[in-house]
Amino acid sequence: MRKKITAALAVLAIATLSACAAAPAAVSTQTLTGLGSESIRVGIAYDSAGRGDKSFNDAAGMGMDRARKELLVEATELTAKAETDEGRTATLRELAQGGNNPVIAVGFLYAGAIGTVAKEYPGTLFAIIDDSSVEARNVVSLLFSEEQGSYLVGVAAAKASKKGRVGFVGGVAVPLIKKFEAGYIAGARSVDPGVRVDVRYLSAPPDFSGFGSPDKGKAAAERMLAGGADVVYSAAGGSGAGVFEAVAAAPGTWAIGVDSDQYASAAEAVKPQILTSMLKRVDNGVFQEIQAFIKGDRSGGVKRYDLEVDGVGYATSNPALKPYQATMEAARYRILAGSVKVPTTP
Template structure:
């Protein structure tokens, strides 16, 4: 994801490769440097010898490369590492909708048995499987994005302050809303996506205390199809626009393209996530995306691979928050130019500690 391990894995890889992402975490408008991770290299010469023999394995979340969001951000970090660090070889495998924990384990084992080191798992859904497989291969360095539970001496946890970036786009939504009514659509109701909702609501209320905020999740765990169902995203957003909302923020992975379609049909506005989706979404939908909450997974992936090349990989948590430049908001299209000063004021207050952004809705 028939009989032996490699037969299963070949089938899994083939099935995964047939998946098509729709739209949801990506590149930054300008290169960002994490304050808590290794700085990008100023030249490949020092890193190249250490990285030249590296075979990097990357296991995507649902949607894979081409989702225009979360997975594409990871892919951008890998591509940068290929270019700047002279990696010997890379292998990218995709997840499938509704797959079992065993399928995730087998995907990671395929990479480990194939001699890939380091291996990066994209998304919290790999938490249990990565912890198990990493223990089986103690000499391989593993990293996981968005999960702090899978711990071990050879596991690096790459985490983000999604609530801080979401505060900024929540403030933007309230400042741009003409109806005092906005919406949030999450892909799956899990604690990680709740961080996006909590920050968004706090930012909107910081601008307008009595603003109306609607929230909806597209699926409940263990059903993770809410990250890859544009039709569900469109239906949910249509309901919000019909009810009077004029700005909707989506943290729904590939389902986000449906939200953008609904915004266009309703003459409303949408907010993208992870990547600068005014650059990555379908051309006819980019104009409805007033801003995106940038979650710079590309930076985290590159930083981890750079540290591997430099032989400085550390187990445990590396945090990418607003102060470190790990999250932000985008300005592509100029739709938030008139409120940028206000958003940057909020940003500085969060960085200084004057504003503490909640990471839970309750």
């Protein structure tokens, strides 16, 4: 699909240059980035952790960076002004007032704000990641099959464990994170039905601090490791850094990251013990939504990213994963074939 779009854009560019060899860069950029002479300005609102979390927000940011490079869009990036509906509403409103269209909200915590601001700006398309509660003609929900990717890293955890005991650290006890837990447990038990899975959540609504508390993540992982777990999967946003720190201090144990390839971004002292990461391709979701907007798809609805469309997967950067990849791939094919239906609740 991208090749077709790139080719079409190239034809437009050649036509523009043929008509006016001395045309300024701004003219060709407008032609390439929109419909007709429309210039596309995209707004993206990160959750409170912002870019630099080496996880969820960074994955979204990668999609925006790719859109800048390949689609030549302009972009405005903001982080939630406060961890409240009012703060998130103000952030989205600022992006819409600034002429950005579409506006992309990173995370389900923006649901209330999207519902408010989408009514104020009916001519702006809003996209929200991980929530489908807002039904409006100018709101599109970008959802992911996190349970499928978590199933695959659960397979890796059970294969790598020498003690038959693994752990799961969830940031906040909400249905979204329970999808990660459910898939992970199912994947581990597909390899070893007797595997023991220790589960800990760092906070529960209305307390969402579990997504940004590395100290809590470290303490939870330390308790699991002390109890005998030797592989710990963290689906806790910025709190995952604490999980990695605890695992790095325990020789012979493994950590599994989430959202982005956290082996690639980890500190050297931690990197060797990050076995793999469950990839949630938020970057693909962000990029493809901007691409669809440019092509004229400006309607609301729901778009789902699963294994079939490379919406989720796992990282292979650490060579230590290689002995387990054949089993993980066999599991992936069973999911794609429909012979395995991964649960979404524990």
